[in-house]
Amino acid sequence: GMPGSILFAGICAVVYFVVGIRFGNELMADDCTSIGEFSVLLLIVILSALLVNSYCKKASVVWYIGGIGVGGTLLALLFSFYVIPFDITWFQYGLCVVLLFYLIFLSMHERMRNYFYIALFAIGSVGFLFSADYVFNNVLEPHQQIRIKVVLGMEEDLAGAGYNVNQSKIAIGSGGLWGKGFLNGTQTKLKYVPEQDTDFIFCTVGEEEDPDAPGPLCNPAG
Incomplete structure (x- = not known):
């Protein structure tokens, strides 16, 4: 049958595309942050932590990624809502870069390939999020865009x-x-x-x- 990793990547790609496109133009309460982009980036961090838990069995690394990634995002969210509004996704992209280098460091330091594969998953997910919007607006034909918007409930x-x-x-x-x-x-x-x-x-x-x-x-x- 199909390898589980390929099936997992395919499901993630569909979720990223649907959430990113469906809620990409909708803003959060701070009027700066895209709901779709914010949700996908947060999901990437959570999935990366879950993959570390499943394939590397390192609870300390899971808590580090989850605590810094999710906790930092929530703090940024509160700061943007109640102090100075800003686009939280830029903070999230910074977190993803830190996550990427951290996983690569662990891969070399502990000589575990799984960390490197999870780093590839994270960078691939971010790249897919970037490309999804471009492909939707510049590669797909207008009638294809309309069909997708109708299916996702964006247009009637x-x-x-x-x-x-x-x-x-x-x-x-x-x-x-x-x-x-x-x-x-x-x-x-x-x-x-x-x-x-x-x-x-x-x-x-x-x-x-x-x-x-x-x-x-x-x-x-x-």
Whole structure:
């Protein structure tokens, strides 16, 4: 099967992208700090500490990373809220740099590769956070950006990019608990739902049969 590290990295990438894009333009109470960027950077520090705990078994290092990283971030948050507002993410980037060099130092000092791999994870995570915004705004086509925004709830475009998804939801709701019977679905019969035999086959079966009917399609061997 797929190595756990690759699966973990993939899940992290999805979370970073969704949180970073969805809340990237929303500011915290200090009106300076991006909620999305702040959340992802804090998550990187927490995950790094958890990885050290799992792969290096060094409680002192875990407490050091967690205490300095999370504690320092919370202090910066309070300072920005109640003393002088500033962009906390710059403080967090500084913490990530300190974390990176600390892990590399431990890797060389204790001759443990796992510290180095965790350092690579941290720097890769920060790099991905930087690139996600650039890729979204400069690489993806406008219609792709709109689709992502609709899925993440950033925009409503029921007549455009969100039409297909909205109609599929209506179709599944139209079927109720027991469905309307084979070939009796109103939304699918009237062609409101596109690509009924491929992309949206689940809502077709859901409207005609019942909401649990698409389950076997996901696991034919079950």
